[in-house]
Amino acid sequence: MEKNQEIALTEMRKSVQKLGTSTEKYGDPTLMRFLIARSMDPDKAAKMFVQWHKWRASFVPNGFISDSEVSDALEDRKIFLQGLSKDGYPLMIVKASKHFPSKDHLQFKKFVVHLLDKTIASSFKGREIGNEKLIGILDLQQISYKNVDARGLITGFQFLQSYYPERLAKCFILNMPWFFVSVWRMVSRFLEKATAEKIVIVSNEDETKNFIKEVGEETLPEEYGGRAKLVPLQDVVLAPMED
Numbered sequence: 417m418e419k420n421q422e423i424a425l426t427e428m429r430k431s432v433q434k435l436g437t438s439t440e441k442y443g444d445p446t447l448m449r450f451l452i453a454r455s456m457d458p459d460k461a462a463k464m465f466v467q468w469h470k471w472r473a474s475f476v477p478n479g480f481i482s483d484s485e486v487s488d489a490l491e492d493r494k495i496f497l498q499g500l501s502k503d504g505y506p507l508m509i510v511k512a513s514k515h516f517p518s519k520d521h522l523q524f525k526k527f528v529v530h531l532l533d534k535t536i537a538s539s540f541k542g543r544e545i546g547n548e549k550l551i552g553i554l555d556l557q558q559i560s561y562k563n564v565d566a567r568g569l570i571t572g573f574q575f576l577q578s579y580y581p582e583r584l585a586k587c588f589i590l591n592m593p594w595f596f597v598s599v600w601r602m603v604s605r606f607l608e609k610a611t612a613e614k615i616v617i618v619s620n621e622d623e624t625k626n627f628i629k630e631v632g633e634e635t636l637p638e639e640y641g642g643r644a645k646l647v648p649l650q651d652v653v654l655a656p657m658e659d
Contacts (some may be wrong), residue, residue: 417528418496420456420634421451421456424451424456424461425444425447425448425451425458425459426466427459428447428450428458428459428461428462429447429452431458431459431461431462431463431575431642432462432465432466433448433464433590435462435463435466436466437465437466437469439465439468439544441492441509443545443546445523445544445545445546446546446547447465447549448463448546448582449546449547449581449582449583450462450464450465450581450582450583451547452581453577453581453582464581465538467578468578468579468581469576471579472512472579475525476533476607479525479532480530480533481526481529481530483530484526485526485530486523486526486530487528489518489523489527489609490637490649490650491516492514492516492650493514494510494511494512494514494515495497495507495508495509495510495511495517495531495648495649496509496511496646496647496648496649497509497534497535497538497647497648497649498635498637498644498646499634499635499644499654500539500635501551501585501630501631501632501635502630502631502632502635503585504539505539505548505549505551505586506535506536506539506550506551506552507550507551507553507631507635507636508531508535508550508552508553508649509552509553509555509637509646510552510554510555510633511555511557511561511564512554512555512557512563513555513558513559513560513563513565513642514563515565516562516563516565517564517567517568518565518568518612521571522617524568524571525571525575525619527573528571528575529579530585531649532550532575532576532580532583534649534652534654535550536550536580536583537654538547538652538654539650540653540655540657541658542658543657543658544657545568547582548570548578548583549582549583549584549585550583550584550585551585551586551588551631552586552587552588553587553588553589553590553631553640554587554588554589554593555591555640556589556590556592556593557590557591558633558658559562559589559593559596561595562600564596566599566602566603567597569603570603570606573603573606573611574606576610577607577611577627584611584614585634585643586614586615586630587614587615587618588616588618588627588631589614589615589617590617590618590620590627590640592603592617600617613634614640623640627640628640628642628643630646
């Protein structure tokens with residue numbers, strides 16, 4: 417590790433302590449995500465880490481959100497969790513045509529946490545390192561106005577930005593219809609530059625080829641040009657964690 421990174425990590429740990437939280441249970445790869453998200457500024461990274469730590473303790477007190485807590489959303493079978501991409505990132509697919517805006521926003525937030533936690537955990541090899549990332553596909557094929565959920569999308573991206581810093585490797589948006597362009601323009605206003613740079617709207621043949629190449633045919637379902645079968649999120653069984 418570079419000297420600058422070591423110094424930044426030490427400073428960040430001290431800052432977190434001053435703010436009344438401990439970094440004891442967290443390794444350097446976890447803390448580095450917060451530092452990168454805050455341009456290597458130890459104080460800003462510490463503040464972000466403390467906010468995340470407090471949020472996690474209050475919103476996810478058991479450490480995870482179980483299937484039974486989000487059973488209604490799972491029943492829609494709109495989220496699919498494939499294997500790992502060529503670079504070792506788990507692939508999560510959202511089929512927007514099966515999504516309808518939630519009337520219960522708190523419940524929707526729980527579902528976002530459930531799906532992000534499970535997707536990230538699906539790449540653990542026995543235990544969490546702390547720097548794991550994911551690839552998302554937002555498939556807008558066959559959506560109609562009743563599936564459009566700008567608020568839900570904004571919430572999802574804001575959670576990624578605030579509570580899952582540097583967890584998103586890439587997000588591919590497929591089959592965007594003309595009427596969604598204005599919705600996306602509005603959602604984009606809520607994206608930090610670093611998040612926006614990781615989003616690719618796939619709209620032509622070359623972009624499709626690059627998308628297939630980047631994810632890998634082994635992991636990509638057949639309907640997207642790969643060789644895999646779609647696997648609903650709730651059908652994925654995670655390996656037990658090592659102590």
